[in-house]
Amino acid sequence: MNSCPQAEKIIYYCLGALADKAKEDFEIHLKSCELCQHELGVEMAIENELSQEFEPGFVENRIRARLELRQAQDMRSFWLYAFRMAVYGLTAAIIGFVLIPFLLKFPLESVLDLSKYTDGAAELLGKLAPGNAFFVILGFCFIAVFIASMYSLAQIRRL
Amino acid sequence: MKSTNDDLENLIRRAKDGDEQAMTRLVTIHKALVFTIVLRMTNDYYASQDLTQETFIKVFLNIKKVKNAQHFRPWMCTIARNVARDYFRKSKRRRTISLEEVKNVQGHSNLEMTRRRMIIQDALAKLAERDRMLLTLAYYEGFNLSEVAEVMKMTESNIKISIHRARRRLRKHLEGYEHELLSAG
Numbered sequence: 273m274n275s276c277p278q279a280e281k282i283i284y285y286c287l288g289a290l291a292d293k294a295k296e297d298f299e300i301h302l303k304s305c306e307l308c309q310h311e312l313g314v315e316m317a318i319e320n321e322l323s324q325e326f327e328p329g330f331v332e333n334r335i336r337a338r339l340e341l342r343q344a345q346d347m348r349s350f351w352l353y354a355f356r357m358a359v360y361g362l363t364a365a366i367i368g369f370v371l372i373p374f375l376l377k378f379p380l381e382s383v384l385d386l387s388k389y390t391d392g393a394a395e396l397l398g399k400l401a402p403g404n405a406f407f408v409i410l411g412f413c414f415i416a417v418f419i420a421s422m423y424s425l426a427q428i429r430r431l
Numbered sequence: 432m433k434s435t436n437d438d439l440e441n442l443i444r445r446a447k448d449g450d451e452q453a454m455t456r457l458v459t460i461h462k463a464l465v466f467t468i469v470l471r472m473t474n475d476y477y478a479s480q481d482l483t484q485e486t487f488i489k490v491f492l493n494i495k496k497v498k499n500a501q502h503f504r505p506w507m508c509t510i511a512r513n514v515a516r517d518y519f520r521k522s523k524r525r526r527t528i529s530l531e532e533v534k535n536v537q538g539h540s541n542l543e544m545t546r547r548r549m550i551i552q553d554a555l556a557k558l559a560e561r562d563r564m565l566l567t568l569a570y571y572e573g574f575n576l577s578e579v580a581e582v583m584k585m586t587e588s589n590i591k592i593s594i595h596r597a598r599r600r601l602r603k604h605l606e607g608y609e610h611e612l613l614s615a616g
Binding site (some may be wrong): 284321322324327328329 | 613
């Protein structure tokens with residue numbers, strides 16, 4: 273930077289941000305000030321360089337190929353993720369509804385006797401699975417797997 | 432300008448439907464802008480080629496989010512900026528562009544021009560990321576202040592002041608190189 277008090281205006285002048293009167297005054301000053309002329313030359317050289325545009329060469333085909341590859345990978349990972357989540361859900365359901373009651377010799381039928389809580393639901397359940405807790409367990413497993421799959425699908429869609 | 436916008440809108444609409452020709456056209460139109468941004472940000476010619484491709488892949492994977500053609504360029508520049516930032520964060524180094532790379536970029540071997548480019552590119556690399564991005568966009572031909580403001584998430588009235596400050600900081604880093612800058616002009 274030079275020591276001229278008007279030098280502050282040079283960048284504004286280059287940016288075209290000076291008001292008409294200020295611009296006129298600065299141009300008059302510029303004619304007689306060698307320091308500002310020099311500084312303006314430097315600023316113009318910087319501006320010239322900053323406005324340069326660079327070319328990356330021919331990248332179109334590479335982008336298309338990489339895009340296709342990425343989409344194929346995304347699709348593969350989508351199914352892998354959905355499958356993984358389904359397996360997690362199924363495993364959780366088996367552990368929760370079969371393994372733990374089996375290990376604890378838990379009387380599952382008595383716990384799942386919903387008539388204690390809601391008569392309507394018990395009635396419906398009685399129609400769907402008359403006296404057989406196995407069907408109820410299977411139903412819960414199915415719901416768990418279904419929810420896990422739906423959740424994983426939603427996650428993938430969000431990505 | 433209106434017909435250009437209509438063309439862009441048409442290209443974006445076709446790209447959303449998976450039209451490869453439209454995608455290729457969008458790349459051809461905007462690749463220099465994206466490459467210039469990532470090169471200014473990373474100061475790495477070869478990495479910038481890769482990051483340009485990465486930017487366009489992200490653009491096309493998310494192009495359905497573009498509701499208005501007017502916002503396409505600022506949106507794409509924001510993606511380019513984020514891609515360059517990620518690269519910068521991962522590489523964790525500030526690189527100085529080599530002579531060979533500068534020759535590659537400009538496509539000729541005028542020694543004074545090459546040296547001037549190296550000096551300015553090196554000074555740019557010393558600036559904060561925000562200043563580099565601001566100066567790159569502000570001086571890119573055909574990029575207007577409202578688009579710069581959209582990318583930088585600033586108001587239009589603040590943009591000129593910020594550009595001025597960034598230019599002063601850049602000038603400070605170029606102290607002592609005035610002769611080289613003027614000799615190539």
